[in-house]
Amino acid sequence: MSREITSKNIDDKLKQKIREISGEIVQQCMQCGTCSGSCPMIEHLDYSPRLLMALLQWGQAEKVLGSNTAWICASCHVCQARCPRGVEIPRVMEAVRLLKLRANVNHIEPSNLQPEEIIDLPQIAMVSGFRKMTS
Amino acid sequence: MKIGYYPGCTLKTKARNLEESALAALKVLGVEAVELPRWNCCGAVYSLADDDLIHLIAPVRDLIRARESGHDTLLTLCSMCYNTLARANDIMKNDAEKAKTINMFMDEEPDYDGSVKVVHMLDFMRDQYGWDKLKEKVKVPLNGFKVGPYYGCTLLRPKEVALDKVDRPIIFREFMETLGAEVIDYPMATQCCGSYQVLGAPDITLKISHDIIRDALAHGAEALALTCPLCDFNLGKRQDLMIGKFDGAKDMPAFYFTQLLAVALGLPVEACHFDLNRSSALGILKQKGLIKEASAA
Ligand code: SF4
Numbered sequence: 503m504s505r506e507i508t509s510k511n512i513d514d515k516l517k518q519k520i521r522e523i524s525g526e527i528v529q530q531c532m533q534c535g536t537c538s539g540s541c542p543m544i545e546h547l548d549y550s551p552r553l554l555m556a557l558l559q560w561g562q563a564e565k566v567l568g569s570n571t572a573w574i575c576a577s578c579h580v581c582q583a584r585c586p587r588g589v590e591i592p593r594v595m596e597a598v599r600l601l602k603l604r605a606n607v608n609h610i611e612p613s614n615l616q617p618e619e620i621i622d623l624p625q626i627a628m629v630s631g632f633r634k635m636t637s
Numbered sequence: 638m639k640i641g642y643y644p645g646c647t648l649k650t651k652a653r654n655l656e657e658s659a660l661a662a663l664k665v666l667g668v669e670a671v672e673l674p675r676w677n678c679c680g681a682v683y684s685l686a687d688d689d690l691i692h693l694i695a696p697v698r699d700l701i702r703a704r705e706s707g708h709d710t711l712l713t714l715c716s717m718c719y720n721t722l723a724r725a726n727d728i729m730k731n732d733a734e735k736a737k738t739i740n741m742f743m744d745e746e747p748d749y750d751g752s753v754k755v756v757h758m759l760d761f762m763r764d765q766y767g768w769d770k771l772k773e774k775v776k777v778p779l780n781g782f783k784v785g786p787y788y789g790c791t792l793l794r795p796k797e798v799a800l801d802k803v804d805r806p807i808i809f810r811e812f813m814e815t816l817g818a819e820v821i822d823y824p825m826a827t828q829c830c831g832s833y834q835v836l837g838a839p840d841i842t843l844k845i846s847h848d849i850i851r852d853a854l855a856h857g858a859e860a861l862a863l864t865c866p867l868c869d870f871n872l873g874k875r876q877d878l879m880i881g882k883f884d885g886a887k888d889m890p891a892f893y894f895t896q897l898l899a900v901a902l903g904l905p906v907e908a909c910h911f912d913l914n915r916s917s918a919l920g921i922l923k924q925k926g927l928i929k930e931a932s933a934a
């Protein structure tokens with residue numbers, strides 16, 4: 503798969519924004535792919551965690567923010583547990599989510615959820631889901 | 638033995654089978670679990686943003702309630718509450734700058750320094766109660782019952798709050814062995830069930846939860862032991878959706894670990910609230926002769 507990177511779509515502030523929110527330095531990632539090999543969501547992601555790290559390193563804001571990766575991530579922390587470079591990837595995922603949520607864009611709309619979908623959900627599912635996916 | 642106890646929201650409603658079985662068991666074990674006064678929801682997930690301290694206020698308030706009540710240790714049963722409270726505590730203990738900001742913000746509360754130890758029922762049993770002592774109390778050993786303990790994420794990750802070795806935990810195995818069960822290890826025992834993505838990506842969550850059950854079945858488990866109401870929803874309650882959708886999907890009885898503890902201690906079946914489990918749970922216990930038919934009605 504080819505991925506176009508041109509100087510036109512590089513956002514050099516992206517790394518800095520991620521660092522301010524998460525405290526993580528994306529350049530520390532050495533692209534080993536351990537995170538992607540561990541991620542339970544891997545089959546369902548537009549970009550694997552490794553590729554997301556690369557896109558962040560390259561300032562590809564549009565691609566990163568337009569992908570489903572951070573929205574499918576379940577914050578399971580297995581990638582962080584295994585990353586040989588000590589990158590706390592779930593924090594990076596949270597920062598990507600917050601870039602959108604802090605612009606007041608919800609990823610899920612609580613009022614659109616049907617009563618029959620949520621009636622049986624445990625409270626912790628609602629609290630955590632809304633914490634992660636609404637502003 | 639007396640210990641502070643934080644229940645959390647779900648245990649008072651949807652997961653009463655987790656709380657009530659645990660409290661009944663602790664009583665028999667001679668442990669007085671004292672519920673915190675005026676506790677509030679911990680927030681269920683720990684905030685992963687460095688610049689977001691506001692979401693630490695809720696769990697820290699609970700920790701202050703524990704301190705005020707004179708408890709050195711705070712017991713949790715739900716693994717999400719455990720994770721959120723333990724990580725908040727870790728920050729208050731080890732990050733002086735953030736702790737100062739939080740204490741200043743909560744100026745109506747006494748300052749808090751992270752001096753309460755947050756434990757989960759599993760490490761409480763291992764480290765403070767002791768497997769040997771627990772074994773002596775077992776009246777109905779779960780002999781011949783092949784149970785697959787499911788750890789999930791939040792008891793083991795991140796390492797700052799891990800109850801055991803992150804990639805090779807044995808604590809749940811030890812617990813189930815103490816109760817006499819035949820413990821089944823399976824590789825996916827520490828893989829995420831999808832967690833809160835049941836809201837954002839319900840189909841994907843169903844699929845990865847089903848993968849875990851299939852793995853446990855393939856390794857010979859007859860039932861799963863769980864510690865978290867969200868895992869119970871994804872791996873237990875949603876089995877109805879898996880059966881029929883995935884090839885080979887079968888009913889897999891799912892229990893809270895505290896229900897199996899209560900059964901092994903010989904407590905009456907009412908203490909376990911099996912009405913909140915799928916019917917296969919009670920079914921397999923009867924089939925294994927671990928509970929009496931008469932009292933199960
Ligand atoms: S495991 Fe760490 S170093 Fe390896 S690709 Fe993932 S983030 Fe980069």
Ligand code: SF4
Nearest residue numbers: 541575576578579581
């Ligand atoms: S925390 Fe997110 S990205 Fe990391 S392994 Fe889990 S689901 Fe994948």
